Amino acid sequence: MTPLSVRLLLKQRETTFTVSERRVVAVLLANYPSAALTSISQLAGAAQVSDPTVHRLVLKLGFEGYPEFQRALLAEVDARMNSPLSRLESPADESHAEDVQKAMLGSLTLAIGKTAEQSSREDFERTVSLLADLDRTVLCCGGRASGFIASWLAVLLSQVRPHARHVEPSLERGSEALADLTPGDVVVVYDYRRYQESVVQFAREAHDLGARVVLLTDEWRSPIAAFADAVLVSFVQNGSPFDTKVPAVAQTESIVAALVQRMPAEAKDRLTRIEALRAGRIAQST
Numbered sequence: 091m092t093p094l095s096v097r098l099l100l101k102q103r104e105t106t107f108t109v110s111e112r113r114v115v116a117v118l119l120a121n122y123p124s125a126a127l128t129s130i131s132q133l134a135g136a137a138q139v140s141d142p143t144v145h146r147l148v149l150k151l152g153f154e155g156y157p158e159f160q161r162a163l164l165a166e167v168d169a170r171m172n173s174p175l176s177r178l179e180s181p182a183d184e185s186h187a188e189d190v191q192k193a194m195l196g197s198l199t200l201a202i203g204k205t206a207e208q209s210s211r212e213d214f215e216r217t218v219s220l221l222a223d224l225d226r227t228v229l230c231c232g233g234r235a236s237g238f239i240a241s242w243l244a245v246l247l248s249q250v251r252p253h254a255r256h257v258e259p260s261l262e263r264g265s266e267a268l269a270d271l272t273p274g275d276v277v278v279v280y281d282y283r284r285y286q287e288s289v290v291q292f293a294r295e296a297h298d299l300g301a302r303v304v305l306l307t308d309e310w311r312s313p314i315a316a317f318a319d320a321v322l323v324s325f326v327q328n329g330s331p332f333d334t335k336v337p338a339v340a341q342t343e344s345i346v347a348a349l350v351q352r353m354p355a356e357a358k359d360r361l362t363r364i365e366a367l368r369a370g371r372i373a374q375s376t
Contacts, residue, residue, distance in 0.1 A: 095166055095309045096159070097122060098208070098323065099151050111147045113137040119316075123163040130156045166310060169283075169327075190329075197328040198336045205324040205337040213320040217304050218348045220276045220319070224251055224356065229267055229296070231259035232280030233289045239306075239338055240280050246346040249364065250357035259292040268292075273300025281305065281312035282326060282333060290314055306338055 100115050107115060114137040118125050126133055134144045145156065153159040221228060228247060232240035240256055247254035257267040259279065271277075277296040281289045293314045297303050305318040308326045315321045322345075324337035350357045 095311070096126075096151065096163055097311055097315075098309060101210075102208075103150060106150055107147065108143075110137075110139045110143045111150070113139055114144055114147050123166060126160060126163055169310065193329050197330075198334055201325045201328055201334055202337045202340055205341065208325075209322065209341075213322055214345070214348070216320040217278075217322065217345060218352055220302055220304065221247065221251070221278075221345070221349050222352045224253075224353075225274075226253070226302075227271070227275040228254040228278065229257045229271075229275070229301075230254065230278045231257050231264070231289065231292065233259070233282070233286035235333070236280035236282055236306075236335060236338065239335060239342055240278065242339070243278060243342050243346070246343070247349075250346065250350055250353075250360055252360070259286075259289045261288070261291055261295060264292055268295055268299060271296060271299050271301050275301045276304060277301045278304045279306070279312075279314055279318075280338065281314055282308045282335075282338075283310055285312045285314075293318075306341060308333070 097119070100118065104112075104115065114133065117133065117137040125136065130141050130144050134141045137144070148156055148159045151159065153162065220226065228244075228251075230240040230244040230247070231237070237256075237259075244254055244256035255267075258264045261268075277293060279289060279293045281293075290313050293303055293305070294317065297317050303314065303318045304320045304322070305312060305314045306322045306324065307315060309323055311321065311323065322341055324341055326333035326335070326337070328334040
């Protein structure tokens, strides 16, 4: 069975589903993953379809049957709730003990490769298009373990386009930024497993105010995915007890590279002005 999460499988194979199967998918995604942790008849009843319809959907996803489908979801729940402490308490992998650096770099390379292989081109292009619209203000934010990437994105964006900044994703500390939002502005949010409620609330409020939400998250997907305009998934598991953000950083820099390619003249003009200002300040201080 593929290591893809069930949610990602549902998204990638949505064009193959019948109308009845899409009803099942809608029920699953509306209350994920608990909707499928009941009997097949209960899931079918909630979707107002027959038991065989649910069975056909499960087979299309690559499972041998409903029990295997449920085991995959339970494994997702376990992985999603896995903490660094619980992984630290697990027995060490002896194969990694001899050369930790080589093992870690290898696992990070695999994580980046999986992220590239299973990325959504459509969501990536939608993200770049939103950021390329210079009439939109861009707010970048993230949680405790991902705020630094949001800050780095804001730094990179500010080099090539105006009105991009890092904000604190909290209704208490970020309310001024939300007050300045106009419909169509973009909020880029980083949120990874053990998802931070304050980040989810901030993104939801921005969405309700008319902002376009871009989410960068892990394969299990933050609750923000339910209302985001674009979702960029990266794989976080590696040889460390701490989830890696290396693929997320790579995604971030890929977004900026694509943005510069989309609007080279604007990026060059802005960088030229910035460098001129820097050179002027240096000249004045000498």
